[in-house]
Amino acid sequence: MYQPRPGDLLASLDTPAMIVDGQLMEENIARLMARFRETPVRVRPHLKTAKSPELAHRLLAAGVIGCCVAKVSEAEVMALAGIEDLLITSEIVGPPKVTRLVNLLRRHPRIKVVVDSQVGIQVLSAALEVADLHLNVLIELNVGQNRCGVAPGEDALALAQYIASMSHLHLIGVQGYEGHLQHIHDLQERTRRCREAMHLLTTTAAQLRTAGFPIEIVTTGGTGTAEICAQWEGVTEVQPGSFLFMDTDYRNALGPVYANALTILSTVISLPSPNRAIVDAGLKSLSIDSGMPEPLGLPGVQYQPAGDEHGVLFWDKQTNAARLQLAIGDRIAFYPSHIDTTINLHDTYYVCRNGVLEAIWPVTARGKVQ
CATH class of the missing domain: 3.20.20.10 (Alanine racemase)
Incomplete structure (x- = not known):
């Protein structure tokens, strides 16, 4: 079984994965x-x-x-x-x-x-x-x-x-x-x-x-x-x-005071229609209590959860060019809308720099709610 190690390329990580820049x-x-x-x-x-x-x-x-x-x-x-x-x-x-x-x-x-x-x-x-x-x-x-x-x-x-x-x-x-x-x-x-x-x-x-x-x-x-x-x-x-990491809710309120340093990396697993793509990150990977997460590099494309393990990317006809840029197997990163509740869904921080895995940190207090 593959176990990520420092020095591995970011592209080698399985998804969904929580990535720290x-x-x-x-x-x-x-x-x-x-x-x-x-x-x-x-x-x-x-x-x-x-x-x-x-x-x-x-x-x-x-x-x-x-x-x-x-x-x-x-x-x-x-x-x-x-x-x-x-x-x-x-x-x-x-x-x-x-x-x-x-x-x-x-x-x-x-x-x-x-x-x-x-x-x-x-x-x-x-x-x-x-x-x-x-x-x-x-x-x-x-x-x-x-x-x-x-x-x-x-x-x-x-x-x-x-x-x-x-x-x-x-x-x-x-x-x-x-x-x-x-x-x-x-x-x-x-x-x-x-x-x-x-x-x-x-x-x-x-x-x-x-x-x-x-x-x-x-x-x-x-x-x-x-x-x-x-x-x-x-x-x-x-x-x-x-x-530390920011999210879209804070960014939208404060502006570029701090950088969005954490993303959730996902994979496109299906393209069932011309204006819809399915990724492997659903409610168990991305919280939505503060709104929908934001897909990076896909202007006009929106996300919504489609259950525990799936998410839907969708766009209107005016954004249809985005459909041509997506393929099954593509990686899509998301900015969470609420960083606290999203982090609590994951076991591991994958710390990367310039596309290379630098460190792996456990989210040791995940689920510690008592």
């Missing part, structure tokens, strides 16, 4: 770090996108201060690979998760979590007391996304006071993620609404400090808003993740 990815990292180099704001990239310890180590080498993960299971993967400064950005609720967190903390005490309820705080505190462990926590604030998070202001202050009554929990910061603003196309509108969210976040942080709480971390921001957040006094770190 090594040079473009490195340029994206360098570009992001340069944007924050002259600011006091630090970068804590979110690994829910990359799901790879290899990429986490590369980001740390580039100068990030630590990393975010979404779930305890992702933290387990990253901590095992030696990434110690981790913030888990989703609330940890339920005995299985709490037990896993406690077991993780025994070996990796620098892990931090977010909280937004007295119930969650009490359960964490009880488990930590039994284990004789201590945990640093951040209050998650609702800054407009209306997902998790306590209301800014008095509600956050009340929660901080409750945390203070727990001897094994230590409040060190606040998190406020404006995820609902990441893909707003109009820069002025995105900036205005992001500043409103930052006002809620930093004002609450200041209120907590005035009340005597040692708020060291004010963390926020994604790929679409990180630079706006960094301009707001009081923000200490940002959490971009998709900048």
Whole structure:
């Protein structure tokens, strides 16, 4: 059975395959770090996108201060690979998760979590007391996304006071993620609404400090808003993740700020009609929650899934010349519309440079959703 190796030609890979352009990815990292180099704001990239310890180590080498993960299971993967400064950005609720967190903390005490309820705080505190462990926590604030998070202001202050009554929990910061603003196309509108969210976040942080709480971390921001957040006094770190590879949803909102460095490579397996081609990449290879992926080099050609394993390329009569350029066996690459959910469909990154396979990285945290 063929096993790809570094040094093989890209053309030798079977499809569907997830391809990383090594040079473009490195340029994206360098570009992001340069944007924050002259600011006091630090970068804590979110690994829910990359799901790879290899990429986490590369980001740390580039100068990030630590990393975010979404779930305890992702933290387990990253901590095992030696990434110690981790913030888990989703609330940890339920005995299985709490037990896993406690077991993780025994070996990796620098892990931090977010909280937004007295119930969650009490359960964490009880488990930590039994284990004789201590945990640093951040209050998650609702800054407009209306997902998790306590209301800014008095509600956050009340929660901080409750945390203070727990001897094994230590409040060190606040998190406020404006995820609902990441893909707003109009820069002025995105900036205005992001500043409103930052006002809620930093004002609450200041209120907590005035009340005597040692708020060291004010963390926020994604790929679409990180630079706006960094301009707001009081923000200490940002959490971009998709900048590594990008997708069409972010590109359409931000423009060419970062390069699309990841594609899904497919093969044309059938040409059943003059304006339709079938590729071997369907719903198990390309996510469509943010729209359809974009075929490269085929203007006017559109994609839609045709089941788990198949995708359809189609075009109208005015684009019929594209039909003449396609043949069974041709390779078609796609830009994903949503990078996070597409990466989670694949086991392997194939890192290429100039048409040659340079490295093979497992998507180690794929499927780690607990």
